[in-house]
Amino acid sequence: MTINSEDIDAILLTLRLALVVTAILLLIALPLAHWLSRTSSFLKAPINALVALPLVLPPTVLGFYALMLMGPSGPIGYVTETLGLGLLPFTFWGLVLGSCLYSLPFVVQPLQASMASLGQRHTEVAATLGAGPLDRFFSVTVPLVRPGLITAIVLGFAHTLGEFGVVLMIGGNIPGETRVVSVQIYDYVELLDYRRAHVLSAMMLIFSFLLLLGLYTSGRVKSIKLW
Amino acid sequence: MVSAVNEGLVAKLHFCSSHFELAADLVLPGEGVSAFFGPSGAGKTTMLRALAGLDYHPNTRVTINGQCWQDASMCLPVHKRSLAYVFQEPSLFTHLNVKQNLEYAMTRAKHKKKKNSFDEVVELLDLDKLLKSHVGQLSGGEAQRVAIARALLSQPELLLMDEPLASLDEHRKAVILRYLEKLVEELKQPLIYVSHSLNEIAQLSDYLVLIHAGRIIRHGPLTEVLSSPELCRLEDHVCTVIDAKIAEHNSVWCMQKIIFPSGEIWLTETEKKVGDAIRVQVNASDVSIALSKAEDSSITNILSAKIHSIDRDNKRAQTLVRLIVGDTILLARVMQHSVDKLGLAVGMRVWAQIKSVAILR
Numbered sequence: 001m002t003i004n005s006e007d008i009d010a011i012l013l014t015l016r017l018a019l020v021v022t023a024i025l026l027l028i029a030l031p032l033a034h035w036l037s038r039t040s041s042f043l044k045a046p047i048n049a050l051v052a053l054p055l056v057l058p059p060t061v062l063g064f065y066a067l068m069l070m071g072p073s074g075p076i077g078y079v080t081e082t083l084g085l086g087l088l089p090f091t092f093w094g095l096v097l098g099s100c101l102y103s104l105p106f107v108v109q110p111l112q113a114s115m116a117s118l119g120q121r122h123t124e125v126a127a128t129l130g131a132g133p134l135d136r137f138f139s140v141t142v143p144l145v146r147p148g149l150i151t152a153i154v155l156g157f158a159h160t161l162g163e164f165g166v167v168l169m170i171g172g173n174i175p176g177e178t179r180v181v182s183v184q185i186y187d188y189v190e191l192l193d194y195r196r197a198h199v200l201s202a203m204m205l206i207f208s209f210l211l212l213l214g215l216y217t218s219g220r221v222k223s224i225k226l227w
Numbered sequence: 228m229v230s231a232v233n234e235g236l237v238a239k240l241h242f243c244s245s246h247f248e249l250a251a252d253l254v255l256p257g258e259g260v261s262a263f264f265g266p267s268g269a270g271k272t273t274m275l276r277a278l279a280g281l282d283y284h285p286n287t288r289v290t291i292n293g294q295c296w297q298d299a300s301m302c303l304p305v306h307k308r309s310l311a312y313v314f315q316e317p318s319l320f321t322h323l324n325v326k327q328n329l330e331y332a333m334t335r336a337k338h339k340k341k342k343n344s345f346d347e348v349v350e351l352l353d354l355d356k357l358l359k360s361h362v363g364q365l366s367g368g369e370a371q372r373v374a375i376a377r378a379l380l381s382q383p384e385l386l387l388m389d390e391p392l393a394s395l396d397e398h399r400k401a402v403i404l405r406y407l408e409k410l411v412e413e414l415k416q417p418l419i420y421v422s423h424s425l426n427e428i429a430q431l432s433d434y435l436v437l438i439h440a441g442r443i444i445r446h447g448p449l450t451e452v453l454s455s456p457e458l459c460r461l462e463d464h465v466c467t468v469i470d471a472k473i474a475e476h477n478s479v480w481c482m483q484k485i486i487f488p489s490g491e492i493w494l495t496e497t498e499k500k501v502g503d504a505i506r507v508q509v510n511a512s513d514v515s516i517a518l519s520k521a522e523d524s525s526i527t528n529i530l531s532a533k534i535h536s537i538d539r540d541n542k543r544a545q546t547l548v549r550l551i552v553g554d555t556i557l558l559a560r561v562m563q564h565s566v567d568k569l570g571l572a573v574g575m576r577v578w579a580q581i582k583s584v585a586i587l588r
Contacts, residue, residue: 121318124281127305128312129381130335136306139331143322 002199009176010184011203017092017180018160021099025107025156028100033111034137038120051109054102063169066098070170090172095180098166107156114148115141154215158208236291236385236417240277242284249273249441255419255434257292260411262428262449263421265438266461271421274438275389278419279312280305291385309337311378313388317370319362325373326358332381342415343379351413352376352406368399372406379410386418392427407431408588429453429468429508430587437461454556459538459547466510467557468587473503489553492528494584506587513582514559516548518569520578528581532557534573537566550579 032051036044054062069076070088076097077087088094122144126136142149164182171178173187181200188197235257241250249270255261263271276282278289280296280303289296296303311332319328333345349355352372357365365373371391378386391407392400404427411418411431422428428435428449435452437445445457450468452458459465471487481496485505492507499505520529532550539546546566550557557579571577 121314121316122320124305125312125314125318125320126331127281128279128310129332129377130306130337131331132304132306135335140320140322144320146322 002196004196006175006179007181007184007196007200010179010181010200013092013176013178014161014180014182017095017099018157020096021103021160022107022153022156024096024100025103026153029104029107029111029152029156030142033108033115034141036108036112037115037118052105055105059102059163059165060169062102063098063166066094066101066166067170070094070097089170090174090178092177095167095171095178098170099160099163102163102166103156103159106159107152110148110151110155111145114145118144150218151215154211158211162204162208234292236278236289236419238278238290239286239288240274240284241286242277247273247441249277251438251441251443253278253436253443253446255436256417258414258417259433260414260418260420260431261434261436262432263419263436263438264423264425264428264458267423269438270441271423271438272389273441275312275387275419275421279310279387280308281312294384309384311381311383311386313371313374313378313386313391315390315393317365317367317374319365319370319373319377321362324358324362325354325360325365328362328373328377329354329358329380332377336380336382337384338382340382342382345380348376348379351409366399367395368403371395371403375406375410384416386414386416387421388418389421390423392422392424404430425453425462425464425466429466430506450555454549454558456536456538456549459558464510464512465547465558465560466508467514467555468506468508469555470504470506473497473499473501473505476501487553487555490530490555492530492581492584494586497586508585508587509557509581510583510585511547511558511560513584514550514557515580515582516550516559516561516565516569516571517578517580521580524580526580526582528584530557530579530581532577532579534571534575534577536573537571539563539566550577552579 036048067089068074070080071077072081072087080086080088088097118141122140123136126140131139162182164186167178167180167183168186171180171183173179173183181204185197185200185204188194188200236253236255238251238253240253243249247270251274253274263274265271273282277284277287283302288298295301296308320331323331329345349358352375354373354376357369357373362370362373375391392403395403408430420428420432432449435446435449436443437452437455437457439461445452445455450470453466453468469487469492471485471492473483474486474491475484476496477483482493483496483499485492485494485507494507497505517529530552532552535549535551535556537546537548544563545560546563548559548561548566548571550559559579565571
């Protein structure tokens with residue numbers, strides 16, 4: 001057997017992380033993208049820029065600031081400690097928080113693009129037919145942006161699977177807790193165990209390829225729209 | 228007076244943007260079809276959207292049948308107003324099929340008591356065969372029919388239509404217009420119909436509001452406003468609309484006689500029977516004026532008339548003459564040259580020769 005139990009732990013942890021992060025990001029990104037796609041507030045540009053920041057920032061920078069925020073003297077650390085949750089760095093939930101920041105643009109931007117191209121007409125029609133704001137959002141906007149929604153889910157999930165820098169900065173390398181597949185691969189390379197590194201890398205490559213292949217062949221997505 | 232305030236729609240709109248100012252006091256009847264007419268950019272759609280609450284303007288007051296939708300202290304959001312809106316483009320929900328689009332409106336209907344039943348509406352707009360179709364498979368005309376049905380099924384107290392035919396080609400326009408005619412006959416709620424086509428308006432509406440540059444320049448019963456000087460200044464191809472009754476049928480000549488207060492006109496026979504109401508249109512360019520009654524002319528309809536006014540426009544060859552036949556105003560477009568040659572003047576008795584009459588409904 002070329003996969004040992006540590007690898008399996010890493011794989012399961014990675015999948016769990018990606019699922020949790022994608023779910024949380026959807027909850028944040030749906031209202032955020034909705035607001036960004038229709039607001040003319042002066043806050044639109046700065047918030048767009050903030051959301052897009054992880055696209056250009058080195059993961060280490062992001063991870064460094066996340067670490068500072070979650071640490072004993074950071075505001076998030078203060079809150080989590082007061083709530084009796086302890087400190088988040090080097091825990092699974094610390095990784096979740098870091099990954100949410102890191103993958104945010106990959107979920108927000110496809111949603112925002114399809115909501116913007118949808119225009120206002122459909123929600124206006126729904127309003128004249130008696131649908132209130134929440135009703136309109138779930139009965140009209142969400143179904144009509146389905147291609148964007150699928151893209152957002154797949155990209156958010158796939159991107160979280162493959163993250164490395166942020167994890168290393170705030171999660172470290174704790175087996176079963178924060179050692180995800182990408183970190184495991186790094187460890188193997190450090191130990192010059194190229195064979196095991198290769199097995200995991202190939203699995204990641206094939207899995208990610210299949211995800212994207214599924215996205216494109218579903219026929220609903222013609223091109224991935226990031227601004 | 229109390230009933231006059233409680234019935235129908237009363238609105239006060241006033242707002243301005245950097246390039247447009249709109250100020251209007253509207254009072255519309257509580258039943259039948261009221262049309263908004265004016266050149267494009269006059270503010271018709273802006274007014275309609277303000278009435279519906281689709282655009283918020285602070286200094287707006289809207290009351291319908293005694294129920295306040297908006298005033299200085301409150302503003303009902305669109306989904307709480309008992310209205311339905313048909314947009315220029317059909318705007319159907321593409322993730323639902325035709326039937327589901329209709330059901331979307333039904334489950335959110337404004338009144339539990341149904342004015343328009345599903346079966347009636349489907350039959351009226353001929354949607355039976357389309358119910359299972361996907362929205363993307365419909366032609367523009369079919370889609371607009373579904374949009375109209377959807378609006379009716381939300382059981383509104385007020386129906387608003389913003390140029391529902393404007394995005395269709397001529398043939399489809401004619402088809403939908405026939406459906407709208409049927410709809411108007413059975414209408415159970417007032418309808419405000421925005422259009423820049425006088426033809427559609429003459430066919431469908433009973434009340435006309437003229438809008439120009441963000442103001443209401445005239446409003447009143449259709450026949451009255453159609454022959455008003457305000458409309459004639461806006462539009463070149465003016466016409467007279469006459470609501471009449473069929474009085475006689477002549478099967479030898481295949482003709483029918485229609486009568487209206489103090490006048491009668493012969494038409495080629497229609498499907499209507501003696502006693503039925505009929506609305507006809509006479510284009511001003513189809514009316515000529517003679518000083519004596521021509522017995523040697525091929526024109527059948529020659530009516531005795533009095534000149535009410537003459538709109539002279541010295542920059543043009545043609546002049547609009549307003550004639551009174553009994554108590555009906557008849558418009559005649561004649562050459563300026565003829566006015567001078569015949570010495571036409573206000574108050575003169577003349578003969579109006581009507582070359583052709585179009586049946587509207």
